[in-house]
Amino acid sequence: MAEELTPETPEEEQPIKQRKNGLYPGVSDELAENMTQGWADTELRDLEPVAQAGHAAARRAALSARFPGERLVVPAGNLKTRSNDTEYSFRASTEYAYLTGDQTEDGVLVLEPTADGHEATVHLLPRSDRENGEFWLSGQGELWVGRRHSLAEAEQLLGLPARDVRELPEALREATGPVRVVRGHDAGIEAALTDKVTAERDEELRVVLSEARLVKDDFEIGELQRACDSTTRGFEDVVRVLDKAQATSERYIEGTFFLRARVEGNDVGYGSICASGPHATTLHWVRNDGPVRSGDLLLLDAGVETTTLYTADVTRTLPVNGRYTDLQRKIYDAVYEAQEAGIAAVRPGAKYRDFHDAAQRVLAAKLVEWGLVEGPVERVLELGLQRRWTLHGTGHMLGMDVHDCAAARTEAYVDSTLEPGMCLTVEPGLYFQADDLTVPEEYRGIGVRIEDDILVTEDGNRNLSAALPRRSDEVEAWMAALQG
Numbered sequence: 369m370a371e372e373l374t375p376e377t378p379e380e381e382q383p384i385k386q387r388k389n390g391l392y393p394g395v396s397d398e399l400a401e402n403m404t405q406g407w408a409d410t411e412l413r414d415l416e417p418v419a420q421a422g423h424a425a426a427r428r429a430a431l432s433a434r435f436p437g438e439r440l441v442v443p444a445g446n447l448k449t450r451s452n453d454t455e456y457s458f459r460a461s462t463e464y465a466y467l468t469g470d471q472t473e474d475g476v477l478v479l480e481p482t483a484d485g486h487e488a489t490v491h492l493l494p495r496s497d498r499e500n501g502e503f504w505l506s507g508q509g510e511l512w513v514g515r516r517h518s519l520a521e522a523e524q525l526l527g528l529p530a531r532d533v534r535e536l537p538e539a540l541r542e543a544t545g546p547v548r549v550v551r552g553h554d555a556g557i558e559a560a561l562t563d564k565v566t567a568e569r570d571e572e573l574r575v576v577l578s579e580a581r582l583v584k585d586d587f588e589i590g591e592l593q594r595a596c597d598s599t600t601r602g603f604e605d606v607v608r609v610l611d612k613a614q615a616t617s618e619r620y621i622e623g624t625f626f627l628r629a630r631v632e633g634n635d636v637g638y639g640s641i642c643a644s645g646p647h648a649t650t651l652h653w654v655r656n657d658g659p660v661r662s663g664d665l666l667l668l669d670a671g672v673e674t675t676t677l678y679t680a681d682v683t684r685t686l687p688v689n690g691r692y693t694d695l696q697r698k699i700y701d702a703v704y705e706a707q708e709a710g711i712a713a714v715r716p717g718a719k720y721r722d723f724h725d726a727a728q729r730v731l732a733a734k735l736v737e738w739g740l741v742e743g744p745v746e747r748v749l750e751l752g753l754q755r756r757w758t759l760h761g762t763g764h765m766l767g768m769d770v771h772d773c774a775a776a777r778t779e780a781y782v783d784s785t786l787e788p789g790m791c792l793t794v795e796p797g798l799y800f801q802a803d804d805l806t807v808p809e810e811y812r813g814i815g816v817r818i819e820d821d822i823l824v825t826e827d828g829n830r831n832l833s834a835a836l837p838r839r840s841d842e843v844e845a846w847m848a849a850l851q852g
Contacts, residue, residue, distance in 0.1 A: 395501065404498055410515070415524040420469040420676060423587045425527060427580065428467055432479060432486040434576055439547040440486070441540070441561065442467055442577075443554035444475035453507065457635070461553045462768045463577045465677050470526055472516060474533055476557055481545065490526055491533035494519050536560075548573040571775075578775035581767050583789040588767065589823060591678035592791055595633065596821055596832040598672035599680040602628035603836055606668060607850045610660070610688060618642040618656040625670045633672040637679025638770045641669035644688065648815030649799040651760060662689040665696055667815055677768050681793050682833045683819035690847045692840055695810055699798055700840050703816045706730035706796040707838070710762055714794065714822050714829040718786050724762035727796040731758050734798075740807055757800060757807075763793040766821055786824045791832070795819030 431440065444464040447455040460471040468477050474493050479486035495518045496503030496510040504511040519530040537560040540547075547564045549557065550573060558565075584592065602625045606613075613620040621642040629636045639654035647653045648667035660666065666688050671680035685700060687693075692700060710727035729745065732754040736743035741753050748754050765772040765781070772791075773781060797817035800807050821832040837846045 395505065400501055403501060403504055407498060411518060412521050415521060417527050418469040418525050420587050421525070421527045423585050424467055424469045426585075428477075428479065428488050429485070430580065431467065431576070435548065435573070436485070437481045437546065439481060439543060439545060440477075440479040440573065441547065441549040441557060442477040442479075443550065443557050444470065444473060444477075445553035446556075447473050447508075459635070460677070461550065462581075462677070463550045463574070464553070466577070466581065466768060468526055468528065469676075470522070471677070474554075476533055476536055476554065477528075478536070488528055490522065490528045490530050491536045492517075492519060492522055492530055493534070494532055540564075550574055550577070574775050575777060578773045579777070579780050582765065582773050582776060582780065582784075583787055584767060584791055584823075585789070588678060589789070589791070591674050591676050592680065592766065592821065592823070593832050595637070595672050595674050595678050595680035596682065597835065598628060598632040598674070599670065599682050599833065600835045601632070602670060602672060603668065603682070603684060604850055607686065607847050610666075610686075610851070613660040614662060614688065616660075618644055618647070618658050618660055621660065621666070621668065622656045625668075629672045633674045634677060635673050637671040637673035637681065641667065641683075643667040643669075643815065646802040646813035646815070648685065648817075649801050649813065650815075651799070660688055663693070664688050665692075665814065665816065667817055669817065669819065671770065679766070679768070679770050680821055680833065681766055681770050681795075681819065682821065682836065683795055683817045684836060684838075684843070685816045685818065686843060686847065690851065691844060696814065696816075697840050699800075699811075699814055700816050700818075702731065702734040703796055703798055703818050704838060704840065705734075707794055707818045707820070710794040710796060711820070711822055711829065711831065714786065714792070714824060716786055716788050716824055716826065716828075720782055720784050720786060723792075723794055727762045727794070728754060728758060731796060731798060740811075757798050759797065759799055760795075762796050763819075763822075766791045766793055788824050788826050790824040792822055792824075793819050794822050 442464050444460040447458055450456045458473045464475060464477055465471055468490055470490060472492060476491040477488065478491060479488050493516060495516060503509040522530040537556055540560040547561060548569050549561050549565055551558060551570050605624050605628050606621050609624050622640050625640050626636060641653050642656045643650060643653040644658055644660045644666045645664040647658050648665055665685050667685045669683040671682055673679040687696065706727040709730045710723040713723040713726040729749065732748040733745050735741045735754055735757060736745055736748060741748055795817055799815040800811040802813040804812055818838055823830045823832055837843050
């Protein structure tokens with residue numbers, strides 16, 4: 369990895385003639401002058417708007433109606449240091465990307481109140497300055513990290529006026545009137561608003577934006593389907609290389625799926641869970657450093673995030689050698705039956721909690737049937753005794769965040785009724801810990817989860833991840849075909 373150009377000697381020892389621009393000691397006047405010249409015009413013209421530009425405009429209009437007369441500030445966020453002088457890959461805040469379609473670091477959307485609503489402006493870093501040497505001497509200059517769009521280009525792409533974000537903090541400090549900001553993404557912007565905002569009012573803005581995403585528009589549904597389709601191909605990739613994973617570790621599986629995510633999308637939507645053997649009983653096993661052994665189950669929970677930041681969230685529990693043992697099949701089939709009951713409960717007008725209750729009832733009945741807990745089933749459910757082995761809720765909203773709409777109020781989310789356009793996961797599981805002495809020894813270390821992404825439709829639901837088989841015999845046939 370190349371290092372940035374730095375002075376050969378301390379600044380105070382540099383000859384005066386080598387400090388003409390004052391910012392970059394160690395660069396001669398001649399070189400500085402040379403680097404300002406001889407560059408072609410690369411401005412892009414007649415650009416088509418991004419696909420979600422119209423949808424983003426409608427979302428801004430709805431937000432404007434919710435907060436008349438108030439200035440609304442929504443930052444994308446800044447780069448975060450990974451170590452020393454390297455940064456993590458940037459991922460724009462969900463609120464910013466949802467309202468603009470843009471994903472560039474340091475961007476800020478501002479909705480200025482007007483007599484008839486708001487005027488939206490996106491504030492961005494312009495092209496690197498070639499006159500002062502920024503483009504080749506700054507670590508974030510275009511020569512180092514790549515070209516960024518000019519403000520004029522951004523206006524064409526986003527359908528919004530664009531201004532230089534470096535001028536925004538001072539403008540915000542001087543502004544008057546009520547203002548709200550989405551917190552937690554840009555400390556500089558928040559500092560400029562310190563005396564103008566309150567935590568309670570800002571939280572209300574965050575909640576409103578979270579609840580706005582509960583019902584997906586047509587663009588979002590298409591992106592979620594795209595994410596599921598890519599995720600299906602990622603799971604197929606993994607099955608094809610299970611023999612190599614057995615020779616290495618769970619990380620071979622992680623890397624295989626990641627390749628698909630990066631080729632077809634932006635990234636994985638969350639840390640992939642590649643849990644083989646007893647690791648499958650750890651709900652968020654993301655270390656992925658364990659062995660992959662024939663005879664064990666592999667719980668693979670992974671999702672591709674599209675280039676527009678919508679993610680799938682799918683889980684399959686696969687026999688590493690392609691065939692379930694009798695006990696593995698019994699447990700797997702119980703979870704499958706629970707998921708079927710949960711998916712059947714997803715429909716318009718149903719309570720959000722219905723799919724969870726339906727799946728839990730099936731699992732509780734299985735645990736009673738197997739003699740692992742004393743019935744009747746109603747008693748088990750009333751006391752929550754099944755939760756020792758079911759552990760988690762049966763699903764969550766899905767969208768730009770894997771656990772989407774997380775800031776929504778309880779009455780708008782888990783205590784609400786389902787509507788067409790909502791997208792949620794249905795993911796029951798059974799987990800028998802390796803050290804659980806309350807179950808027979810042969811159960812210990814077996815974990816099974818099956819998860820699909822379910823869209824609420826006008827007349828029921830649609831499984832966006834249905835291309836991946838779920839029934840145990842179909843899983844075995846699918847694996848055999850891919851490995852044959």
